[in-house]
Amino acid sequence: MTTETSTAVDRNASNNSVVAIPFWDACLFWLKLGFISFGGPAGQISIMHQELVEQRRWISERRFLHALNFCMLLPGPEAQQLATYLGWLMHKTWGGIVAGVLFVLPSLFILIGLSWIYITYGESTLIAGLFYGIKPAVTAIVLQAAHRIGSKTLKNRYLWAIGILSFTGLAAFDLPFPLIVASAGIIGIFGGKFAPTSFQSAPHKTTLNANAAPAIIDDHSPTPQHALFRWTKLIKVVAACAVLWILPMAALTYSHGWNSPLTQMGWFFTKAAFLTFGGAYAVLPYVVQGAVGHYGWLSTPQMMDGLALGETTPGPLIMVVAFVGFVGGYTKAVCGPELLFVGGALAACLVTWFTFLPSFLFIFAAGPLIESTHNEISFTAPLTAITAAIVGVILNLTLFFAYHVLYPHGLAEHIDWAACSVAFIAFLALFFFKQKVTTVIVECAILGLVYSQFMHYFH
Template identity: 30%
Template sequence: MATNEVTPATATDAIRYTLWQLVLYFLRLGAMGFGGPVALVGYMRRDLVEQRGWITEADYKEGLALAQLAPGPMAAQTAIYLGYVHYRILGATLAGIAFVLPSFCMVVVLGWAYSQFGGLSWMQAVFYGVGAAVIGIIAISAHKLTTKCIGKDKLLWAIFLVLASVTVITESEIAWLFLAAGVVTWLWRAPPKRWSGGELAAALPVDMAQTGSFMATLDWSLLTQIGVFFAKAGAFVFGSGLAIVPFLYGGVVTEHHWLNEKQFVDAVAVAMITPGPVVITVGFIGYLVAGFPGACVAALATFLPCYLFTIIPAPYFKKYGKLPAIVAFVDGVTAAAVGAITGSVIVIAKRSIVDVPTAVIALLTVAILWRYKKLQEPVVVVSAALIGLILYPLTHP
C-alpha cells in the first residue's frame, strides 16, 4: 500500500528534512533529553515544530493525542508517530529505535556496574539534586504545552482543569477520561450524524485482556517470562512512562520476586538520571534479572506494543485527521493530555521535593530556564547532579 512507503518524490517540496536528519535528531534527543515524558514531548514540539518547522502543529497534536489514547510510554509513541508523518513505517521504525537506543545502552552499562560493584550508593545523592531539577524542567515544558495547545477555548480549559485535578488526586492517568474528553469536544463542536467505530473500539480491549490472561497462565522459561511480563506492561499501561512504575513493582518485586525493593528503587532512579524515556528502566531491570539478554528482551517486549499501537492507527489519523469531527476529538484529547501532564508535575514534585534545598533547586531551575530560553537542559541536569553530590551528605548525615 502507498501509505507504507517512504514519502514519494512528488511531495519533497513539502518536506524540509531528510529521514536521516530526523534519525540523528532522535538519537540526540534520546542521548541528551532529560526530564521525563513531559519534558521530552515538549522538546519535540520546540525543536521540530517551532524551531525547525519540520512538523506542523496539527501533526504534532495528532501524535500527542494518539500517544495518550494508546497504551504505552507517551514520549516514545510521540516520537514514533512524528517519524511516521512524512516517512511512514520506515520513518516510524528508525525514529523509535533512534530515540530509545542511547538510553538503553546507558542503562545496560549501569546495570553491569550495579551488578559488579554491589549497588550504586552515589545514586541517591545524584537523584537528590537531579530529581528536584527535573521538576523545574517538567514545569516549564507543561507551561509551554498549555499555552500553545489550550489557547482561550473555555471547553478545552475545563477539560484541562478536570484532568489536572484528577491526576493530582488519584496520582494516576485514567485512560477513559482521555476518550471522554475527545468525545465531549467532538459532540460539542461537530455533532456526528452517525458513527460506526464503537464496536471495534469496545471489542479490542476485551480481546487484548483475554489474550493477556491466557499468556499469563503458561509456563515459560525465564527469558520468555520476562518477555511476557514486559509485553503486558507495554500493552496495558496508559499514560506517561512514570505510569508503568506501579505495574512493574507489582510484577517484578511482589509477584515474581526478581528484585528486592531496594533494587527496584535503584532501577527507577537509574531511569530518572539517564536521558531518554523513563520507561527504559525496564532495560536495567531486565539486566539485573537475566543479564544482557534479559535487558534486550525486556526492552523489546515493552516497546513493541507501543510501536504497533502507533503505526497501525496512524494511517487513519493521517487520512481522516482533517475532518471537523476528528479535529474536535483530537483537540479534546490533547487538552486532556496536557491537563494530565500538568497534574503529573505536582505528583512527581511530591516525591522529589523533600526539603528546603530541593525546593530551592526546583525553583532555581524554573527561573533559569525561564530567563535563558536557549540554555540546554543537560547543562542544568549535570549542575543539579553535582549540587546533589555536595548537599546530600550534608542534609543526610
C-alpha cells in the same frame, strides 16, 4: 543543486512520479538523527525540518507540516512517528521501518548501558550524590512540561474545566489514567458537535525562506502509489502488526507464564502505547501507577532517576520505558540470578518493542487516510479535549514527584530543605533563564554531588 538533489530529481516520464531519493543517503541521515536527537520532540522535529526541508530539500514545507500535524494527533511519540512517516513516504514500508527503528535504536543501547551503571553503582557516594540533585530538577522539569502544554492547549473555559477535572480526578479520587483519557475523549466528541470552535486544535507552525529551491517531493508531487489507500493493504498492515505482537506475547506466556514480569511488561506497555496522547509526559503518570504502584518493578525515586537519564540521552523521552524495563528485569531476575544483566537488557528490548510497535501500525495503516481525516473537527475535537486533560495529569505527577523529593520519609518528617533549594534553582533556570533541560540536569547534579560530599565529610 546538490548531488543528492540531482539524483533524486530524476523522474519517470511515463508516470511523472519521483524515482527515488537515494535510499542509503536517507539511511545515513536517520542513523545520524538517532544519535543527535536531543531536546525532546520540539528539538527533534526542528532537526528534521532543518535537514529535510531547508537543507536537503527532500520534501516541501507544506507536506512536512501536513505529516507533522497528522502525527501530533496520534498516540505515541510524534517525532518518531514523523520520522517513520517521512521514511515511508520516500521509500515505502522499508523506508518507514528503517527511519523509525534508527530513531530509537541508539537511545535503547545507550539507556541499557546507563541503566546497568545506575543499578550496579547507584549506591556509591558519587552516583547517589549526582542523583540527589537530579531528582528535584526532574520535579521542576515536569512542572515546566505542564506549563508548556497548558499554555498551548487551555485556550478557553471548556478546556480549562477539562484540565481541572482531570487533576481533581487523579489527585483527590485516584482515578485510573485510562478512565481520564476516555472521559476527556467523550467530552471532546460532544464538544466538537456543540461547540466546535472551542475544540479546534492549533496546527504546528514553522517558517521557510520563500526563495528556497523547489523540493524533490513538493506541494504538487502526485501521491506515490504505495501511499494510496487500499483495503487490501490496510488488512495486510493490521495482520502483520497483529502477528508481530501475538508471536512474542505467546512465546513469553508459554515460556514464563502470563503472570511473569516479562509477560506483564509486554501487556502493560502495549496498553501504555495507546494512551500516550500529549507526548511522553502524558503517559508517565500511567507508567508510575502501573510500574511503580501496581507491579513494583521499580521505586518512585528510581523512576525519577530514569526520567533524568531519558532527558539526557538522544531519542524520544518515552524511551524512559527502557530504563523501567531494565530495572524491573534486573531486580526481578527474569533470567535467573546469574544472568541479571541479560534479564535487564532483555526486558528493556521487549518493553521498547511493545511500546513502539503500535506507532508503526498507526503510520502504515492510517497514513493513506490522512487526506480524509486531517483537520476534520469530528476527528480532532476528542484529541484536543484529551490534551487538555493531560495538562491536569502532568500537574498531578508534579505534585507526586515533589512529595517524594521534599518529604522522602513522609509528611511526618521534616521537609528536605536542600532538595527544596535545588528544585527552586531548577525552576528559576527553566522558567526565567530559559536554560535547556539537559543543562539544568547537569547543574543540579553538580549541586547534589557537592552537597552530598559536604554532608558526608562533616558526618
